[in-house]
Amino acid sequence: xxxxxxxxxxxxxxxxxxxxxxxxxxxxxxxxxxxxxxxxxxxxxxxxxxxxxxxxxxxxxxxxxxxxxxxxxxxxxxxxxxxxxxxxxxxxxxxxxxxxxxxxxxxxxxxxxxxxxxxxxxxxxxx
Numbered sequence: 001x002x003x004x005x006x007x008x009x010x011x012x013x014x015x016x017x018x019x020x021x022x023x024x025x026x027x028x029x030x031x032x033x034x035x036x037x038x039x040x041x042x043x044x045x046x047x048x049x050x051x052x053x054x055x056x057x058x059x060x061x062x063x064x065x066x067x068x069x070x071x072x073x074x075x076x077x078x079x080x081x082x083x084x085x086x087x088x089x090x091x092x093x094x095x096x097x098x099x100x101x102x103x104x105x106x107x108x109x110x111x112x113x114x115x116x117x118x119x120x121x122x123x124x125x126x127x
Contacts, residue, residue: 003072008054009043011071015061016041030060 016026023041027034032053039045040057054068061067063077066084070077 002074004074005040005046005072006043007074008068008072009041011068012037012041012057012061015063019061026057026060030056032056 012026016023021029023037024034026032027037030037036049036053037057039047040049040053051069054072055065058067058069059065062080064080064082067077
């Protein structure tokens with residue numbers, strides 16, 4: 001399915017107008033850089049954006065987190081109180097993934113520390 005970034009730009013522009021916000025306010029509220037907000041709003045650069053960008057913009061404007069993603073893909077935007085449809089992409093799922101990666105990194109660092117201690121011991125013994 002094709003992506004309709006022009007539809008995303010229209011949706012954002014209409015909503016920002018309804019809310020009486022300026023571009024900078026949307027950028028600040030969504031924690032998305034003003035340059036990226038400008039590119040999306042004016043549809044000047046059509047590039048793949050991470051799902052978190054559209055999620056942050058949607059949430060900042062009082063919409064369901066997947067609102068702009070639905071607009072982008074030509075689907076009906078979910079109502080604000082609807083559950084997130086892809087639990088694999090939910091915030092909690094992403095946090096669980098980050099936590100697991102941190103656990104893996106910690107285990108690898110512990111292994112490296114142990115290996116380094118063994119090497120240091122052998123070096124000391126061979127002096």
